[in-house]
Amino acid sequence: MLEVIYQDQHLIAINKPAGWLVHRSWLDRHETRFVMQTVRDQIGQHVFPVHRLDKPTSGALLMALSSEVACLLAQQFEHHTIEKKYHAIVRGYVNQADIINYALTEEKDKIADKYTSKISQPQPSITHYSPLAKVECPIEIGRYPTSRFSLLALRPITGRKHQLRRHMAHIRHPIIGDTTYGDLRQNRGVSHHFASSRLMLHASYLSFKHPMTGDKLQLIAKSDDAWMHLLSQFGWLGIVPELERQHLSMV
Template sequence: MDDSQESAVETVELEVVYRDEYFIAVNKPAGMLVHRSWLDRHETQFVMQTLRDQIGQHVFPLHRLDRPTSGVLLFALSSEFAAKAAPMFAEHQFTKTYHAIVRGWIEEGDRLDYPLKKEQDKIADKFASKEVEAQSAITDYQPLAKVEVPHSTGRFPTSRFCLVEMQPLTGRKHQLRRHMAHLRHPILGDTSHGDGKQNRLFRYVYDAKRLMLHASKLEFVHPYTNENIVIEAKFDEVWQRLLKEFGWKSGFE
């Protein structure tokens, strides 16, 4: 590889938001895969490998975030620590808090108990049974702020958006995105379950070319020290700009 090729691959410096002798957490950038996948063979940067190179030791993922989602991502620093902590995720002993910008105004918070069928991948699940039962999926959500902007995406002269805080009580694939879509308040930037016209408005008017979903906080009782651990991740530049534009406060700036 010549110098021009080397410079074409920009090295990402991950923001470490928590570290002790057992675990490390980073603020995952939007658009970055957690680890290598044969489904994304063209990708060259992954959180797991980048973090390993950054701190000079292997890391073991305890959970995942979808590629377009940013925020708190926790790793164990040994396979032994991973084996200890992984069941805690399976048993939902970690409290996860997310923030999202959604279409429309949500007037009051609630708990959505709406089962979801497993989303099958066109390639990975090509030969899997198409008859799958819906699995329990529960999300608590709370509106924090709302705004009306002078831009039309349809029959109304304005558009309305809402800042929402969410806590998934289960861990289904794309649960928050699918639950918000079910409520008819899809998350902005969601190309799979969202509103194409609103997504285009965010891209071209607000230069927001990402899914507006962020894993803001992770809380758990440390399995080795029994301390109550709270890990927070701040919003990226796109989020910061939109919060300022809309006059919103979230506590995670």
């Protein structure tokens, strides 16, 4: 059963687990777990997607309970009036807050876009980031005798595909566990020394105007056991208390 973080007669938000597809896709034919179908069966009602999270990303996922509400929410996403916040653990020390303003070209899928000849143009892409904590561990990964990591809050202004993962790789602070844009050596080292192999990117916060009532909603998705496990090992418990669960089943 998926964790519901908000529900009323118009919309529902769940805490998406890492490793789940939002909806069924022929590009991943062997996958058996899908958020939309599971939520539909869980509440006994059809749901309408209004945005998506990558399969390895966890956190707040918003869905509408009617096509009308889905359209209104989609407009808010399109006009960038929905505030989104993520948390990530990245390689290296990030010492100060900054803005990444780096255009991204739409990535083509090797299968779905195999016969597409149109060349995509770079699209404006903006991400705000700020460091929350950093740690140096006496563990050799790569050519250095110690390893450094930072905990970041990320706020994407635009919503390009894989934007946060690509932007963090662009500034040479790839997100831990990112098998596409990340540092393979770092990923293997963290998996071996800290028993953590998932993408350390969590959609922690959504703030938006309710499309029917006009009320402001602020939704928080708590971190999972894998996040809590790594936060504990890095000595970061208490840094973002609103995301932490009371009990650790992996520590």
